[in-house]
Amino acid sequence: MKSFRTFLMWLFIAVMDALLIWAIFLLFILANYGLGITITVFLVITNWAIFSKKGYPYRYTLPALFFLFILTIYPIYYTIETSFTNYGTGHLFTRTNAIDTLLIDPTYYFEPENPKTYDFKVFVKYNEQYQPTEDFLLLLYDQENMYLSEKPTTLEYDSRGNLIYAESELYLITNEEISINNNTYRIIRPTESLGTNGSSSIIAIEKNGEERYQYFYSPIDPLTSTNSAYYNSVLRQNYLKSLNLKLDDQNFRLSSSTIFRKFSESYRVYDTAVKVIVDGEREIYKTVVVNTLTNKELIERDSAFWDYNENGQLTRLIGYKDYVGGENFAKIINDPRISGPFFKILGWNFVYAGLSVLLTFILGLIFALVLNDPNLKGKVIYRTLLIIPWAIPAFISVLVWRNGFFNETYGIINRFILGNLGINPVRWLNDPFWAKVAILITNTWLGFPYMMTITLGALQSIPGELYEAAVIDGATRWKQFRQITFPLLMVAVVPLLVMSFAFNFNNFTLIYLLTGGGPAMPGTNTPAGSTDILISYVYKLAFEGSQGQDFGFASAISMIIFGIIAVFSYFNFRFSGSFEEVSR
Secondary structure, three states: OHHHHHHHHHHHHHHHHHHHHHHHHHHHHOOOHHHHHHHHHHHHHHHHHHHOOOOHHHHHHHHHHHHHHHHHHHHHHHHHHHHOEOOEOOEOOOHHHHHHHHHHOHHHEEOOOOOOEEEEEEEEEEOOOOOEEEEEEEEEEOOOOEEEEEOOOEEEEOOOOOEEEEEEEOEEOEOOEEEEOOEEEEEEOOHHHOOOOOOOOOOEEEEOOOEEEEEEEOOOOHHHHHHHHHHHHHHHHHOHHHEEEEEOOEEEEEOHHHOOOOEEEOEEOEEEEEEEEEEOOEEEEEEEEEEOOOOEEOEEEOOEEEEEOOOOOEEEEEEOOOEOOOHHHHHHHHOHHHHHHHHHHHHHHHHHHHHHHHHHHHHHHHHHHHHOOOOOOOHHHHHHHHOHHHHOOHHHHHHHHHHHHOOOOOOHHHHHHHHHOOOOOOOOOOOHHHHHHHHHHHHHHHHHHHHHHHHHHHHHOOOHHHHHHHHHOOOOHHHHHHHHHHHHHHHHHHHHHHHHHHHHHOOHHHHHHHOOOOOEOOOOOOOOEOOOOHHHHHHHHHHHOOOOOOHHHHHHHHHHHHHHHHHHHHHHHHHHOHHHHHHO
16 A cells, blocks of 8 residues: 555656646747746756755645745746836737738738639538538639639647638649649539539539538528538638638738638738848848838837838837836936826825824724723723724725715715815815825724734733832833833834835725725826825736836836835844844
């Protein structure tokens, strides 16, 4: 039994290694080097922990290490990498992907004047249940000639698995048959139509005298309209929509001008060429894109391809993701439209986090001092009531405050309290100052139970003998608090206050649900709001910007947030004495 368990263990390790190695190779093939390197490092550590005696203690941490590498280390690496690029709306693809789009996207094809067009018929092979399959032939024809094309074998897909390009050859049919790639195809007509020409009487095409492809669909034949659903959803979607048929030096595609009912002569607007750039004594070969109509090279600037339209105006075609160095960090300082709101948001972020900690701590300490009084009756009831804001999920409490208290028309504060006092309604969520006040009130409500709990625990740990000695010395209540309670309390809670500051510094939920970062900050070209903190500002830049998504700039600000939180974490360790504990 023991040997069987050992066998299963080694089998599991072998399968795990095989899967991880396969994933690593696949990631490198897809050019996802960052994740590939991350998994490689994890694989090395895993095998070291399994096969080395020194690594034995780390075996039990491997599941946690896996999630650490995938959910923490790799996102940090990816954020750092993205912060030095222009990744965002208009720059989502690599340069290679952008060139491929210019070459194969139907948007960048043109039809010459008086193009040659062909009607077409689709012939499919049926399975044993007499259901159509995706094995098909295309017959293109006009009044003079008929051409046959096999199912395309050259297929290119994007990263989502969508077909972007397919290619096949056209072959002229003579004497009712044609040989293609060592396969002989013969036209089948009904007996009464033998000896006739043209495509109208063709009922099937026979392959090598064995397999038959039955006439299935033609857009101009109403008798085959019942098959249009399968044609459009399967054959056209998976093959014909991006199919390029080659006949000598001519290319044919489904034509939008005929509502995709015919194949029309069609050519690329753009093609590639290799340009030699001399850099000193070195020759650098660079792939460039050329307009086939004007024979001019496309202009590359601002990480995008540009070309002149019919009116002679320079038009942006497509952008690509590119390395921009420290540009994202530099524009925080150099661009006044960005630096102005950024530093306002940064300042408010510190004020918001600092006041949140201060207000919650003061209120929590007051309640803790009251509850710590040995003469107080009904402590359990008071503690239960005061812990409610902490027990209710934060997002529910925030929405209650937003819609129940701070609603300018129906909110309790404006309608009942201020209204009965004859005071004008307060624009809680539309005035920058009052929106910040609303945030601090709500966060104080959410945070004081936590502060009350930790300070109450710290108060109860202070020896009673100290107070007895102070009373004998004639110390007043205030003096006891100032010289005994508060200093001993701070020793215990300062690390927690630092941690609370770091939490509030990134408290996205409150800002997003209560004010959405608003009201909007005037005079800026970024989606900055008067109550935004850095993390909500990053979210808007990445996902809600009116000018599109700017992941590169959002990642740069995320790096700044990471640095600030790292500094606070360092001081938190210093205050808590973790470094000293580790050193021992």
